[in-house]
Amino acid sequence: MIPTEMAVLLSVVLFVLGTLGVLFKRNAILVFMSVELMLNATNLALVAFAQQWGEETGHLFVFFIITVAAAEVAVGLALIVAIFRTKKSINIDELHQLEG
Amino acid sequence: MLQIPTLESLNMGVAIPALSVAVWACVLLVIDLFIPKEQKSRTAWLAAGGLVFAFIANLFTFNTSGDAFLGLFVADRFGGFMNLIILVTGFISIVMSIDYLKRIGIEKGEYYTLMLFTISGMMFMVSANDLIVIFVALELLSIPLYVLSAFRAPDVKSEESGMKYFILGAFASAFFVYGAALVYGATGTTNLPQIFQTISGLDLSQNSNVLLLLLGSGLVLVGLGFKVAVVPFHAWTPDVYEGAPTSVTAFMSVGAKAGGFGALLRIMIVGLPSFVLIEGANAAWQQVMWIIAAATVILGNFVAIAQTNVKRLLAYSSIAHAGYILMAVAAAGTAGVGEAAATAALIYLLAYAFTNLGAFAVAMAVEKDDGTGTNIEDFDGLAKSRPILAVMMTGFMLSLTGIPLTSGFMGKLFVFQATLDAGLVPLAVIGVLTSIVSAFYYVRIVLNMYFKEAPGDEAKGATPYLNWAIYAAFAATLLLGILPAIATGLTEGGLFAVIP
Numbered sequence: 100m101i102p103t104e105m106a107v108l109l110s111v112v113l114f115v116l117g118t119l120g121v122l123f124k125r126n127a128i129l130v131f132m133s134v135e136l137m138l139n140a141t142n143l144a145l146v147a148f149a150q151q152w153g154e155e156t157g158h159l160f161v162f163f164i165i166t167v168a169a170a171e172v173a174v175g176l177a178l179i180v181a182i183f184r185t186k187k188s189i190n191i192d193e194l195h196q197l198e199g
Numbered sequence: 200m201l202q203i204p205t206l207e208s209l210n211m212g213v214a215i216p217a218l219s220v221a222v223w224a225c226v227l228l229v230i231d232l233f234i235p236k237e238q239k240s241r242t243a244w245l246a247a248g249g250l251v252f253a254f255i256a257n258l259f260t261f262n263t264s265g266d267a268f269l270g271l272f273v274a275d276r277f278g279g280f281m282n283l284i285i286l287v288t289g290f291i292s293i294v295m296s297i298d299y300l301k302r303i304g305i306e307k308g309e310y311y312t313l314m315l316f317t318i319s320g321m322m323f324m325v326s327a328n329d330l331i332v333i334f335v336a337l338e339l340l341s342i343p344l345y346v347l348s349a350f351r352a353p354d355v356k357s358e359e360s361g362m363k364y365f366i367l368g369a370f371a372s373a374f375f376v377y378g379a380a381l382v383y384g385a386t387g388t389t390n391l392p393q394i395f396q397t398i399s400g401l402d403l404s405q406n407s408n409v410l411l412l413l414l415g416s417g418l419v420l421v422g423l424g425f426k427v428a429v430v431p432f433h434a435w436t437p438d439v440y441e442g443a444p445t446s447v448t449a450f451m452s453v454g455a456k457a458g459g460f461g462a463l464l465r466i467m468i469v470g471l472p473s474f475v476l477i478e479g480a481n482a483a484w485q486q487v488m489w490i491i492a493a494a495t496v497i498l499g500n501f502v503a504i505a506q507t508n509v510k511r512l513l514a515y516s517s518i519a520h521a522g523y524i525l526m527a528v529a530a531a532g533t534a535g536v537g538e539a540a541a542t543a544a545l546i547y548l549l550a551y552a553f554t555n556l557g558a559f560a561v562a563m564a565v566e567k568d569d570g571t572g573t574n575i576e577d578f579d580g581l582a583k584s585r586p587i588l589a590v591m592m593t594g595f596m597l598s599l600t601g602i603p604l605t606s607g608f609m610g611k612l613f614v615f616q617a618t619l620d621a622g623l624v625p626l627a628v629i630g631v632l633t634s635i636v637s638a639f640y641y642v643r644i645v646l647n648m649y650f651k652e653a654p655g656d657e658a659k660g661a662t663p664y665l666n667w668a669i670y671a672a673f674a675a676t677l678l679l680g681i682l683p684a685i686a687t688g689l690t691e692g693g694l695f696a697v698i699p
Contacts, residue, residue: 107384114377121370130366137373141380148384156389157380160331164376167338171369174342178362181352191366194359197438 106147113140127179127189131172138168210267213274216257216282217322223249224315231308239308240297246311247293250318254286261689264696270390271329275696278326280545280689281461285325285454288552289318291668292450295560298662299446302568305351313343314450321454325461328469330379330389330419333462337375337426340458341368344451348443354570360442367425367435375422381415384408391470399473416471416484420463427459429525430494433518437506440514445566445573448510449559452517453552460524464544467528468537469695481621485532489626492529495522496633504640509562509573512640513555516599519637520551526630527614530621539620542690543613549686550598550606550679557672558595561588564661564669578644580653588661589648591673596641598676601634606679609686 113136120133142161149157183189211218227249231242261279266272293314300306320339327333345368349361383389385408386397401408425432440448467484474483499519506512524544531540565581566572582589598605611634618627679686 103384114373117373121366127362127366131369134366134369134373137370138376141373141377144377144380145383148380148387151384152387154387156331157383160334160380160383160389163331163335167335167372170338170342171372174345175365175369178345178349178358178365181349182358182362185353185355185358191362194362196356196359197363197442 100150101147103147103151106150107144110140110144110147113137113143125190125192127182127191130191131175131179135168135172138164204269208269210265212267213260213263213265214267214272214326216253216260216286217272217319217326219256220249220253220315220322221319223252224312224319227315228309228312231312234308239306239311240301242308242311243293243297246315247290249315250286250290250293253322254283254290257282257286262692266328266696268332270392271332272323272326273328273696274326275694276690276692277465277541277545277694278322278461280694281325281457281548282322283689284457284545284549284552285318285321288450288453288457288556289314291556291560291671292446292454294664295449295556295563295668296446297664299444299563299660299665302660302662303351303444303570304568305444307350310347310350313347317341317343317347318454321458321461324458325465327462327465328391330382330391333466334372334376334379336458337372337422337462340455341372341426344368344447344455347447347451348439350447351444351570356442356570357444358442360439363435364439364443371422371425371432373422374418374425378415378418378420378422381411381418383415385411385415391466394470395473398471412474413483416466416474417487419466420484420487423459423463423466424491427456427463427521427524428518429491429521430498430518433495433498433521436518437511437514440517441508441510444570445510445559445563448514449556449563452513452559453548453555456517456521456524457548457552460521460528460544460548463528464531464541465695468531468541472531472534472537481534482532485529488525488529488532489623492522492525493626493629495519495525496630497522500633500637500640503637506640507574507576509565509575509578509644510559512575512644513558513562516637516641517555519633520547520555520599522633523547523611523614523630524551526618526623526626529626530614530617530623533621533623536617536621538694540617541694542687543610543617545690545694546613546683546686547610550610550676553672553675553679554595554598554605554607557591557669557676558599560665560669560672561592561595564588564658564665566660568659575644575647576651578647579651581648581658583653585658585661588658588669591669592648593645594673594676596645598680600638600641604677604680606676606683609680609683
């Protein structure tokens with residue numbers, strides 16, 4: 100059996116990678132993928148904790164997260180397509196109409 | 200073994216207000232297909248009718264308390280009061296939108312169904328008794344709002360607003376859910392009362408789980424902090440509020456905050472009140488809340504002074520008001536003050552809801568068809584061209600400042616009282632001082648309306664429905680300021696079903 104600490108440690112590494120990706124990537128799709136990485140890090144942690152506690156709430160939580168992530172993908176990609184049609188670019192640094 | 204619950208054990212009756220909005224949203228999505236394009240105001244009235252039904256159902260369930268869905272959902276006075284705020288806000292927002300959407304050329308039926316979905320998300324969020332439900336409700340609240348912010352596409356500002364809100368909102372949700380996972384890791388449950396029991400049983404000073412719990416509750420706080428826009432997680436607010444259609448801004452500045460604070464208060468008061476690191480001290484999160492609340496009111500109020508666009512100004516003002524509500528949350532960290540602090544937060548939210556909706560509604564009336572015309576100069580001379588509108592706006596500005604006889608004053612009074620009860624005297628002082636600072640930028644709008652020459656372009660957007668909404672908001676602002684007992688009476692008799 101994989102010790103909980105190792106799985107949680109891996110999930111922390113993935114979560115931090117995702118966070119850094121959101122903060123430093125400039126392409127909207129890469130930013131978006133980084134968010135997904137953070138959510139999947141959460142899934143890993145939940146499964147590990149569920150194994151540690153020997154009960155199924157964690158597993159259930161994972162299903163909800165997967166479903167919600169799918170809904171988020173649908174809306175997010177639609178927004179990216181809409182922005183690309185108007186601006187012909189999905190670089191988030193070029194989103195600067197609203198400043199003041 | 201997995202047991203299939205019986206229908207009775209789900210006890211769905213107490214969840215009817217929130218359920219009815221969610222179900223009606225799905226039904227309306229289909230009905231809307233059969234409504235011809237030029238008659239989309241029918242969809243609006245059907246949506247508003249659904250909210251009226253939920254409002255009446257909420258009155259019936261107001262005094263019942265009990266949990267539904269096997270403890271995932273809890274109905275109590277706190278949730279009932281929040282539902283009142285959310286439903287009234289939603290109703291007024293829908294009525295305000297009808298003419299506005301037509302005027303700026305984005306009248307589509309989906310707008311109203313998306314509104315219903317996000318309203319149902321808020322209602323589930325304030326009654327959620329489990330971290331899983333809070334997460335799902337948070338997403339049900341947020342995802343329609345991302346779409347609504349970008350509803351004016353292909354207008355590039357609106358798309359940008361939706362995109363920024365989406366990226367930061369998804370980022371915040373990821374923080375929230377990771378925090379929830381860590382809390383689960385520390386306690387072995389996601390149910391708030393069970394988290395409370397587990398924490399009470401632990402000796403936190405020498406338990407290795409305390410690090411998980413500390414990190415987990417911190418990340419949950421970060422996630423919800425993004426949603427309610429407190430410093431340092433506020434950076435998205437001005438951009439999103441400015442770019443989104445004004446009717447959406449008005450709605451989300453109130454509704455999303457109500458949902459976020461509902462969940463935050465419930466987590467802190469029901470789930471984590473006994474999270475005490477040193478024996479006999481206040482809850483471990485109080486100090487953090489204290490600092491965030493102080494930073495939020497200071498930054499929100501001072502940056503608002505420099506704004507020239509009214510939508511941006513109201514965005515910073517909404518950050519400041521989130522700070523005042525957070526003061527009440529901080530006060531809840533002292534043992535025994537939880538109930539009073541939650542009452543203060545509820546009264547403040549109610550007062551703020553009407554006032555802020557009204558202020559944004561006046562901005563909608565002044566706004567031009569192409570989405571420009573919300574600078575402070577555009578309010579010049581409004582007292583001559585639209586005297587009634589100017590009086591209303593003055594009322595809203597005074598209420599946001601917190602002048603006596605308005606609802607804003609009552610809200611601040613309750614919050615500062617709770618802060619003092621909790622022994623956080625410096626925080627209350629900061630609150631009072633920043634309220635005085637806020638007068639500077641609110642009164643500037645009033646002065647512009649009364650003492651500057653009209654540019655000749657009067658408020659064309661002041662259509663009948665919008666005017667009704669403004670009058671209703673104004674009446675509620677005054678009524679709550681003069682007779683606060685109407686609101687406080689509803690909170691009597693215990694807010695939370697499970698008082699620790």
